Amino acid sequence: MRLGTGRTGRERPRGAPGLASRVRASVWPAALAVGVVSVLGVAALGVRTQRMASEAWDRLLDENVAALVDAERLATASELGLRLARDAATDGEPATIRALGRNQAEIADLLGRAAARARSPEERDRVAALAEDHALLWRLGERAAAERLGGQPAALVARRLQASAGPVRRRIDEGVSALVRAHEQDLARARQAVAAGERRGLLALAGAAAVAVALAVLLGVWLRRSLGALRRSEARFRATFEHAGVGMAHVSPDGHWLRLNRRYRELLGCEREDLRAATVLDLTHPDDRAAEAQRSARLLAGEIDGYAAEERLLRRDGGTQWVNVTCAVVRDGAGRARYLVRSAEDVSARRRVEEELRGAVRARDEFLQVASHELRTPLATLRLQVESLRAALARGRAEPARAVARADAALRQTARLDALLDALIEVSRSRRGAVALQRERLDLAEVARRALRRSLDPASHHGIELHLRSRSVPAWADRARLEQALGHLLSNALRHGAGRPVEIRVEAEGALGRIVVVDHGAGVDPADAERIFGRFERATSWRHHGGLGLGLFLARRIAEAHGGTVRLERADGDGTAFVLEVPRELSREDLADRGAGEPSGGDQPGQAH
Known part of the structure; x- marks a missing residue:
């Protein structure tokens, strides 16, 4: 049976596959496998290219940023060196000379690092020229110092030094600027190389997509998600670092501040000040510097993985700040310390609470x-x-x-x-709430007479006379509570009155009724005028005078419950006067509380009758 007619004119039996079919059946899986392997290989190559470009960028960025920082420090140190050389030549102060020595050492260190970092002959020539100019500048300073020692006027020496050092200083500025430009150009070239590497990686991915569009799309989606996750992770890190509730900072191995977040600057009191020239020890309390230096040295030496300690920071406003510091070191692949990560938590409140607790225990x-x-x-x-x-x-x-x-x-x-x-x-009741009152209409003079009668026996036992000067002062108050408060004031006067007479005066002053208890003892230091009204407080030691230190506290609590107070006044001559004041009329709140019992106009306290 014929299945069809071809160019050969031959018949092919049913069910016998041809060579082309067999070839297609064997080639497509192989082609697909090759395509898949090619896509994966090219994708892997692209990813590796991007990773290598990113790592190279990180290294170049770290190196060039450090070089730029050193260049800026070199410019600052050079300007400071000229100023110190001029000051040393004119005044010859030992402190100035020592500062000049430190400045020269710092410049030599920076030049050494710049020479070690130089890659091209031109850059090495620039560093060598800067070193020669600095050496010349130092020689000019030494010559000026010699002229000053030779007796030449300081002003003349300074002008000569300024005139001879000016060109050298300008060459130094130009050399530093050239170094900065060179590093910036290196950074720009590195950025271009990284961008080219990234483009090659993307082209590789695009070529792989031409072979297998579906795989390329999936890979592109994965890459975009990965890069987005990386950017989000970096953004989260920066936000976490900057807005952390504790102070966080990066510190160089030599102790200089590299980066501080907002909270750390608040702890130091320098929200906008540049701290790159300062070190950690500069902002550490002198009593804590030795321990901090020892811990940092052990951390950098690899003896410990990190440390935590409480120490004091020196704030820029002159104060101190207690913090709990934790520190760890970040190392590179070779184990060298790149920078230190410090965190500082404010513990001033906790230390105050601890001190208050210790005071409470005492x-x-x-x-x-x-x-x-x-x-x-x-x-x-x-x-x-x-x-x-x-x-x-x-x-x-x-x-x-x-x-x-x-x-x-x-x-x-x-x-x-x-x-x-x-x-x-x-005292136990006062901790649970306000003092309960049973107000009634009464005469403050009668309250004073009753309290005085209760104090006659202890007064006679101490040989003290009690004198009462009073007038009728009507008021709405709790009789028992007022007698209790006045009793505390009289007891205090008998203990501290040095055996002299105690006076009680009852008087009215506007809307207030006043009961004044005056003794003629040693008096109270004005610094203690408020403290003695605290719970268990006293002006003198309990060994000199008895009592629990509760009388004045309770008296004031009772007066405040009436809407008044107890305060201390200076008596005429020696001694003190404690004034108990209460309102003579009921407040609107008290009138509302009394409801139907509100006094009529004729019963209001303070009216003549």
Whole structure:
């Protein structure tokens, strides 16, 4: 059976494949494999070309940036050297001469590095010319110094030095500028070479795409994603570095600042100042410099991988800043240190809290000591009186008068213990909120008389006279709380009044009612005028005067709950005057709280009646 007619005119049996089919069947897989391998090879070549170009760019960038930095430092050091040479020739100060020596050493170091970095004969010639000009400049400075020592006027020597050094200085500036231009040209050529390499890589990828479009597209997408991820990663790194909540910086192995983020500059107080000429040790507190230098040396020597320590920074405004510093070193492939990564975290708040906690512990220990003393004293007296009374009763010789006297003494000590415990309870309540008040209409003069009567026994025990000068001053207040506050002020006056009379005055001043307690003791240092109103505070040591240091604190708390205050005034002559002030009329908030109990116009405090 014929399947068809061809040029040969021969028949081909059904199902017997021809040679062309067999060839196509065997060639296409091979061609496809070759195409795939070619695409992968060319793509790999393109990627490798780009990677090599990128690495070469990084190396050239690091070298040329370092060279540019050294060139700028050389220009600065040269200008400083001329100024120091002129100053040394004119005034001959030892400090100036030492600074000139350091300057010459720095210039020699920079020239040495520039000579080692030179690649072409022209660049080596430029560096050699700069070295000769600097040597000439130093010789001119030495000659000027010799002329000055020979007795020539300083002004004349300075003018001669300026005139002879001016051309040399201009040649140095031109040489440095030429070095900078050469490095910039090297950088531009390197950029062009990198761009050419990148273009070759892209052409290779395009050629591979011509062989296998699908593979090229996929590879291009992958490359674009990779480059985009790299750029995003770099952008994230830069944003993280600049906006980190802690200070971050890059430091050269010789200790100079390379780059600082915003937070580190805030810690140093130099947000816009150029710190490249400064070193880490320059901005470290003198007491911390030795330890910082030792740690850095061990890190660079490879003895440790990193370190963390708390130290003080010197701020540009003259202050100090406590920080927690961590430092690590970044090395190149040969293990040489490229730069150090430093981070600094502000720990001033934590150190203040630690100091406050230590102060609180000291205050707690002192309070426990004072409280035990204050509680033990009345307990010992109470026990002595009770034992004496018991002994007298046991012998059957207890005279009623003496028994009553001892019982009264025991009651006084019991009252003293009760007052101490009340003070501690009031302090505990004050920590939980405001002081609760039961306001009523009262006369401040009557409050003063009641408080004075309660203080008569301790006053007579100390041999102190109490004098009251008062007038009727109506007010809306809590009677018991005011008597308590006034009692604290009177107790304070009896302890510190040096045995002299204590005066109590009741008076009105505008919308305020005032109760003034005046003693004639040693007085209070003005620096302590506010501190003594703190919890457990006192103007003198508890060993000189008793008490828990709570009276003035509680008195002010009570006055503030009324909308007033307690403050310290200087008394006429010696001593102090504590003034308790409370409003005579109810505030709008208090009137609203009283609701139906709001006083009528005729009952308002402060009106004459």
